[in-house]
Amino acid sequence: MSSLSSIAARNVARNRRRSLVTLAAVLLGVTAVLVLRGFIDGFVRLMVDDIVQGKTGALQIHTAGYLDSSDALPLDPSIPYDDSVLARVRAVPGVTGVTGRIQFSGLVSNGVSQTMFVGRALDLVTEKQAVPRAGFDVLPGGRTLAGGDHAHAILGNELAQSFHAVTPAEKAKAAGAEGVVDRVTLASSSPKGRANSLDVSVEGLSVSSLPFENKRVVTVPLKLAQELLGMEGRVTELAVAVDDLRNLERIAADLRKELGPRYEVHTWQELQPFVRDIISRQSFVMGLISVILFIIILTGIINTMLMSVFERVREIGTMLAVGMRRKQVLTMFLVEATLLGVLGGVGGVLLGSAIVRGIAARGIPMSMVVNSGSQSVLRPELNPAFMGLTLAVAVVGALAAAAWPAWRASRLDPVEALRSV
Amino acid sequence: MRAFTLALMTLLVAAPALAAEPTAEELLAKYDAVMGPHTFETESEMTAYREDGSSRTYVMKLLRGEDDKFRVWFKGPASVKGQEMLRSGDNMWVYLPNLKRATRIANRDSFQGGDFNNADVMRVNYTKDYTAKMVTSEVPDTYALELKAKNAETAYDSIKLWLRKKDAMPVKGEYYGTSGQMLRSAEFTEYTEFEKGYTRPAKVVMRNELVKARRSEMVLKGMKLNVEAPAQRFTQADLGR
Numbered sequence: 312m313s314s315l316s317s318i319a320a321r322n323v324a325r326n327r328r329r330s331l332v333t334l335a336a337v338l339l340g341v342t343a344v345l346v347l348r349g350f351i352d353g354f355v356r357l358m359v360d361d362i363v364q365g366k367t368g369a370l371q372i373h374t375a376g377y378l379d380s381s382d383a384l385p386l387d388p389s390i391p392y393d394d395s396v397l398a399r400v401r402a403v404p405g406v407t408g409v410t411g412r413i414q415f416s417g418l419v420s421n422g423v424s425q426t427m428f429v430g431r432a433l434d435l436v437t438e439k440q441a442v443p444r445a446g447f448d449v450l451p452g453g454r455t456l457a458g459g460d461h462a463h464a465i466l467g468n469e470l471a472q473s474f475h476a477v478t479p480a481e482k483a484k485a486a487g488a489e490g491v492v493d494r495v496t497l498a499s500s501s502p503k504g505r506a507n508s509l510d511v512s513v514e515g516l517s518v519s520s521l522p523f524e525n526k527r528v529v530t531v532p533l534k535l536a537q538e539l540l541g542m543e544g545r546v547t548e549l550a551v552a553v554d555d556l557r558n559l560e561r562i563a564a565d566l567r568k569e570l571g572p573r574y575e576v577h578t579w580q581e582l583q584p585f586v587r588d589i590i591s592r593q594s595f596v597m598g599l600i601s602v603i604l605f606i607i608i609l610t611g612i613i614n615t616m617l618m619s620v621f622e623r624v625r626e627i628g629t630m631l632a633v634g635m636r637r638k639q640v641l642t643m644f645l646v647e648a649t650l651l652g653v654l655g656g657v658g659g660v661l662l663g664s665a666i667v668r669g670i671a672a673r674g675i676p677m678s679m680v681v682n683s684g685s686q687s688v689l690r691p692e693l694n695p696a697f698m699g700l701t702l703a704v705a706v707v708g709a710l711a712a713a714a715w716p717a718w719r720a721s722r723l724d725p726v727e728a729l730r731s732v
Numbered sequence: 733m734r735a736f737t738l739a740l741m742t743l744l745v746a747a748p749a750l751a752a753e754p755t756a757e758e759l760l761a762k763y764d765a766v767m768g769p770h771t772f773e774t775e776s777e778m779t780a781y782r783e784d785g786s787s788r789t790y791v792m793k794l795l796r797g798e799d800d801k802f803r804v805w806f807k808g809p810a811s812v813k814g815q816e817m818l819r820s821g822d823n824m825w826v827y828l829p830n831l832k833r834a835t836r837i838a839n840r841d842s843f844q845g846g847d848f849n850n851a852d853v854m855r856v857n858y859t860k861d862y863t864a865k866m867v868t869s870e871v872p873d874t875y876a877l878e879l880k881a882k883n884a885e886t887a888y889d890s891i892k893l894w895l896r897k898k899d900a901m902p903v904k905g906e907y908y909g910t911s912g913q914m915l916r917s918a919e920f921t922e923y924t925e926f927e928k929g930y931t932r933p934a935k936v937v938m939r940n941e942l943v944k945a946r947r948s949e950m951v952l953k954g955m956k957l958n959v960e961a962p963a964q965r966f967t968q969a970d971l972g973r
Contacts, residue, residue, distance in 0.1 A: 420942045424783040496942050498915065500840045503884040506849070507909035508942060541884070541910055 336611030337655025345663030368550030408440030417499030432536030453515020628728025644717030652709025
């Protein structure tokens with residue numbers, strides 16, 4: 312067996328060009344799959360981070376039936392925002408933070424024109440407990456809202472642009488420019504229909520990868536929204552942070568049990584079906600590309616092995632003639648294929664992870680990719696399990712691809728084989 | 733003796749009216765009688781001027797029945813032709829002919845995208861929703877009333893109304909949100925005697941105080957009082973017929 316392996320190894324080394332082509336096919340295929348997967352994983356991580364750590368939180372609590380009519384942003388029924396409710400949420404094991412919000416709609420105007428907006432009112436004292444990266448979406452030149460703010464707002468950047476709304480500092484710079492404002496009026500109405508309006512100053516502009524958020528969203532302090540809507544001491548939404556996203560379903564179930572039928576608890580995947588769809592679409596595309604790449608790898612190996620069988624008919628004849636068993640011939644060819652698969656696979660894993668690590672170390676600013684001014688940095692990442700799988704598929708694939716040529720070689724008639732040219 | 737009692741009673745009842753200064757409640761009741769008589773039918777046009785310089789004129793027929801019931805039929809422009817609105821008590825619906833369905837609407841919702849809201853058009857009686865207080869008027873020859881909402885369901889938190897001293901006709905109004913910010917202001921003009929003994933402003937200009945370039949004008953082309961308004965006309969089932 313060991314002599315068989317060394318013959319196989321020498322065969323691989325002897326047919327240098329052919330082996331190199333196969334090695335290259337396996338190596339490039341594995342590298343490509345790893346790098347692609349690295350980018351997609353990095354991108355998914357980025358989106359999940361933005362959403363879980365910066366926007367929705369890991370879990371959200373609403374009154375029962377809220378999500379079914381969430382497009383209408385209903386204000387009624389609302390959730391009492393007091394210590395007893397918060398204590399009940401915090402008591403659930405795995406919950407690390409909770410904050411209250413109001414999602415509402417209304418008309419925003421700059422005195423000249425008006426348009427619909429979607430208001431996000433945040434309790435700025437506790438917001439960071441539930442979404443540690445809150446405020447990450449505020450563009451440079453503005454500031455994030457803080458605990459003491461009241462009549463202050465962050466506007467979606469496209470909304471601000473269309474309104475000629477800028478931060479007070481920018482307005483001072485553009486002194487005298489026609490129609491530039493640093494204050495806007497938010498008008499909305501109470502759950503019972505009482506109209507109200509309040510002026511807020513523009514403290515910053517926010518950017519999002521979701522176009523709707525750039526055009527529509529206005530972020531304000533919770534107290535301001537409660538005053539505007541006549542909802543003192545109430546919220547429409549509680550955002551919850553958890554210690555480990557892998558425990559998400561368990562914690563959600565515990566919260567449901569704790570809060571009872573009057574409330575509903577949703578995970579970020581349920582709250583952001585858009586993102587969930589993007590992720591599942593990406594993994595589908597990823598799977599498709601992987602399959603194509605593997606087919607390319609396999610055809611390379613089949614090709615090489617078939618060629619070595621056809622080119623080495625006389626050689627095989629000789630080996631059979633000097634007493635080599637058909638089984639041994641079969642094994643020899645399979646070992647050759649395994650060698651190629653392992654070498655190419657390991658090389659590909661090394662090269663691929665080196666590329667991924669290199670890019671991850673530098674990071675790719677998302678502003679370059681989506682041209683949105685986003686502050687996030689894309690860092691492709693390696694998934695050890697996926698690396699192992701890729702390596703295994705490369706080796707097993709190489710073996711499978713060599714099976715038929717090897718079998719053919721072992722079935723040759725020595726007399727015929729020796730005679731062939 | 734009997735005649736004397738009657739005369740005395742008449743005098744007693746009529747006495748406040750003869751007094752120089754009417755009370756706030758009386759003025760508000762007068763406003764309600766002018767702007768929202770018992771039952772009536774009007775042909776009106778509302779022109780909404782938008783901030784982009786465009787304008788649109790809606791032609792409609794409005795019928796008021798007893799007990800706070802309203803119907804509106806839109807006749808033009810083509811895009812809203814066939815639309816109807818219904819108010820019955822605290823509930824309002826809009827009927828869309830292409831959907832053949834009635835959708836609930838709220839007091840605060842804009843009336844056909846203009847600067848009147850639904851309550852401004854279909855909830856015209858203030859006595860029920862607001863308490864009135866007399867304040868000093870800075871407009872000559874007018875009384876000024878300050879109206880404060882009685883409950884949380886009204887469209888505005890407070891309203892300021894100016895009424896002419898000589899005949900209690902409304903001159904202008906200002907409408908405020910809870911924060912005290914003025915949301916809308918109205919001007920009442922073209923006082924017209926539609927029926928003998930019944931005069932009202934035929935034109936109301938509602939300005940959007942948040943977006944100064946926006947305003948809507950409601951012009952009454954004709955008005956008939958005490959019309960037939962059978963109760964079945966004010967049911968959801970009647971919408972679209």
